[in-house]
Amino acid sequence: MSPSLFQRLGYSPFLAQIVVTRRCNLACGYCSEYDKAGRPVPVDVLERRLAKLHELGTLVVCLTGGEPTLHPELPRVVRACRELGFLRTGLISNGFLLRPDVIDQLNEAGLQEMQLSVDGVFANETTQKVLNNLKKRLEWLSQSARFNVMVNAVIGACPPDEVLDVVDYARELGFRPRVQLVHDGHGHLHLGHDELQVYGKIVRRVPKVWTGVSNYHQRMVRGETAPFKCRAGSRYLYVDEYGKVEWCSQTRGLWSKPLLEYTLQDLRDQFYAYKPCHATCTVGCVRYSSDLDGWRRQERPLAVGVRSGAPQRLAGE
Numbered sequence: 001m002s003p004s005l006f007q008r009l010g011y012s013p014f015l016a017q018i019v020v021t022r023r024c025n026l027a028c029g030y031c032s033e034y035d036k037a038g039r040p041v042p043v044d045v046l047e048r049r050l051a052k053l054h055e056l057g058t059l060v061v062c063l064t065g066g067e068p069t070l071h072p073e074l075p076r077v078v079r080a081c082r083e084l085g086f087l088r089t090g091l092i093s094n095g096f097l098l099r100p101d102v103i104d105q106l107n108e109a110g111l112q113e114m115q116l117s118v119d120g121v122f123a124n125e126t127t128q129k130v131l132n133n134l135k136k137r138l139e140w141l142s143q144s145a146r147f148n149v150m151v152n153a154v155i156g157a158c159p160p161d162e163v164l165d166v167v168d169y170a171r172e173l174g175f176r177p178r179v180q181l182v183h184d185g186h187g188h189l190h191l192g193h194d195e196l197q198v199y200g201k202i203v204r205r206v207p208k209v210w211t212g213v214s215n216y217h218q219r220m221v222r223g224e225t226a227p228f229k230c231r232a233g234s235r236y237l238y239v240d241e242y243g244k245v246e247w248c249s250q251t252r253g254l255w256s257k258p259l260l261e262y263t264l265q266d267l268r269d270q271f272y273a274y275k276p277c278h279a280t281c282t283v284g285c286v287r288y289s290s291d292l293d294g295w296r297r298q299e300r301p302l303a304v305g306v307r308s309g310a311p312q313r314l315a316g317e
Contacts, residue, residue, distance in 0.1 A: 003057040003264055011267040012057030014289045016237040017064045017092075017249075020046060020077060024067040026094055028119075029126035030157060033066065033249050040071040041241055047080050049243055052259050054084045056267065058237070062090040062115075062285075066241075069097040078109035088112050094129055098137045103144045111147045117180060118151055118166045120158025127157045131169060142173040152180040180284060229290060229298045230278040233270025236289035247275055248283050272300040 003012055020041055024034035053061060061081050068074055068091055081089040090113035091106070106114075118134060119127040131138075141149050151170035153163045163179075170177040232238070232247040233255075239245055244256040245266075257266060271293075281287065 002055055003267075007264055007267075008057040011234050011264065011271050013053070013059065013237045013267070014235050014292070015060045015062065015285060016053045016058045016239060017062045017285060018046070018049060018053070018239040019065055019241045020063050020068050020071045020074065022066040022241045023070050024065060024094070025070065025096055026067070026128055028129065028157070033064075035066070038066060038241060040073075043073045043076055043080075045243070046077055049239060049259055050077075050080055050084055052262065053237070053239075054086065056237075056262060056264070059087045060090065061086045061088075062092060064092045067094055067097065069093055069102065075105045075109035078106060078111050082110040090115065092116075095134050095137045095141075096128075098140060100140055100144060103140060107144070107146045113148045113150065114141070114145070115150045115152060117154050118170075119154045119156075120162035121165050122158070122162065124158060129154075130158065130162075131166060135169075138169075138173055138175075142175070149175045151175045151177050153177055154180045225279040227294070228278050228281065228287065229294055229296065230275040230281065230286060231271050231290040231293055232275060232286050233273060234267045235271070235293060236286050248286050250283055251275070251277060269300075272298060274298060 022033075022035050022038035023040070024031075024036070027034070027036075050061065063074070063077060063081075065071075071077065074091075078089060078091070089111060091111055092115045095116045116134070116138075117129060118131060119129045121131045123130050123133060138151075151166065153166040153170070155163050167177045167179075230247075232251075233245060236248070237245050237259075238248050239259050240252065240256075243259050245259050245262055246252050246256045247254065275281075
């Protein structure tokens with residue numbers, strides 16, 4: 001059963017990220033979201049999962065991995081998203097497998113947004129996702145893509161000043177740059193003095209999208225915790241290759257439930273569920289999806305004063 005407008009406004013996902021293959025062609029030193037042998041999720045299975053996300057009232061879907069462009073039927077998956085009527089269909093890619101014909105196929109399928117993370121200018125033992133390797137592909141995107149391209153300039157994997165070059169190059173090509181922070185396998189942040197200095201410069205160059213999120217970032221890079229009510233499992237869904245909803249890519253194994261068994265009650269329950277990792281979390285997609293509900297309580301509301309004298313859950317909550 002699809003959610004009512006009231007339920008959608010209250011608990012439905014703003015964003016769902018769905019893994020289409022865990023396999024990746026790279027092995028970045030800071031990444032824990034890939035393997036080298038995973039098989040692509042069959043398209044008919046993905047279509048059932050996408051239909052379930054639509055039933056739950058999901059607004060935006062983002063196809064992820066691993067590396068999604070390794071999926072041999074990726075354009076068909078994109079078309080399935082568009083036919084279901086999600087507000088926006090996006091894709092996260094490392095960009096290495098992009099060619100003009102691949103970009104054309106994604107154009108025709110109706111892709112609306114692509115995110116690429118670029119860690120610096122020159123490759124090192126941690127990362128190959130650098131301008132020296134990706135400039136040609138970024139130029140092809142600038143020339144041919146009919147979808148929006150967001151370039152995430154990532155601080156923490158390359159010398160800090162190289163990240164400024166990434167931001168400037170992205171703006172030169174007409175892309176929307178955004179700053180991201182490398183986190184460890186638990187989603188925690190570790191930045192040195194030089195990286196903090198560069199972060200400050202980038203913040204002044206990149207337009208703010210969410211004021212609250214920007215303030216959160218600035219508190220985190222100073223080593224502080226910040227008020228954050230994590231709504232993972234509700235406003236944000238991470239669906240792994242096995243079709244299980246987990247809180248996020250960095251908390252796999254802590255909690256999960258099969259997507260096809262997910263209900264509106266699960267959305268409500270996870271909206272209020274306390275996540276022990278929230279105080280130092282730097283996982284951007286979760287923060288962005290949770291930010292609008294920052295004014296709402298984290299603990300599930302209770303009604304007091306009923307005849308039995310015992311607290312009861314509010315109806316509909």
